Amino acid sequence: MGYFLENWGSFVGLVGIIISTAGLLAALVAMRRAGKARDAAEASETASRETRDAITGALVVVELQRAIALIQRIKVLLREERWGVSLEHYQPLRAMLADINGRYSFSNPEHHQFLNDAMTQVTKSEEAISEWIRRGSEHSTGLDAQNVLNAIQSRLEQMAGSTGFSDDQQGG
Numbered sequence: 599m600g601y602f603l604e605n606w607g608s609f610v611g612l613v614g615i616i617i618s619t620a621g622l623l624a625a626l627v628a629m630r631r632a633g634k635a636r637d638a639a640e641a642s643e644t645a646s647r648e649t650r651d652a653i654t655g656a657l658v659v660v661e662l663q664r665a666i667a668l669i670q671r672i673k674v675l676l677r678e679e680r681w682g683v684s685l686e687h688y689q690p691l692r693a694m695l696a697d698i699n700g701r702y703s704f705s706n707p708e709h710h711q712f713l714n715d716a717m718t719q720v721t722k723s724e725e726a727i728s729e730w731i732r733r734g735s736e737h738s739t740g741l742d743a744q745n746v747l748n749a750i751q752s753r754l755e756q757m758a759g760s761t762g763f764s765d766d767q768q769g770g
Contacts, residue, residue, distance in 0.1 A: 658702045662758040665694045669751045676744055681731050684743075688724035692717050709757055716750045723747070 668691050675684035699713035723743040 654702065658698065659758050661694065661698050661702075662754050665691060665698065666751055666754050666758070668694065669747050669754070673744055673747050673751075676747075681727055685724060685727060685731075688720055692720050695720070704757075712753055712757075716753070719746050719750065 668687055672684050672687045672691065675681075675687070695713050695717050699710055699717075704710060723746050727743055
């Protein structure tokens with residue numbers, strides 16, 4: 599016991615070194631685990647973003663297909679010379695196009711400009727048919743509206759086939 603009493607400072611120092619080494623090892627292990635947790639969080643965030651992008655892509659295709667179907671319906675009504683009934687579908691078509699344009703951020707900025715132009719063309723076609731009905735003019739306006747709708751439908755089909763988005767999927 600005398601040896602211990604004479605060298606107790608050395609023993610305390612040795613115990614301190616052992617405890618410090620154990621603490622350092624524990625800190626290194628914790629840092630390694632934190633790094634793995636950070637990597638897992640980043641992987642989770644990436645997977646979440648990819649899933650959100652895939653869902654958004656599917657949603658925009660559905661919205662584009664709905665607009666295409668409405669255009670098809672209007673074209674049928676125009677071919678059947680049901681002018682007044684066809685007019686009932688123009689406002690919902692504009693609303694769909696505006697909704698698509700406002701809710702989604704396409705990687706191709708030309709898509710937004712096209713949707714704006716399409717809304718304007720739909721409005722002009724609606725006004726032309728309304729005026730035509732009011733005046734009782736010839737059917738050429740119906741053919742013009744068909745051509746406008748065909749062009750819009752074709753471009754919407756192209757967009758639905760290539761739904762490229764920017765990193766920020768949801769627009770404001």
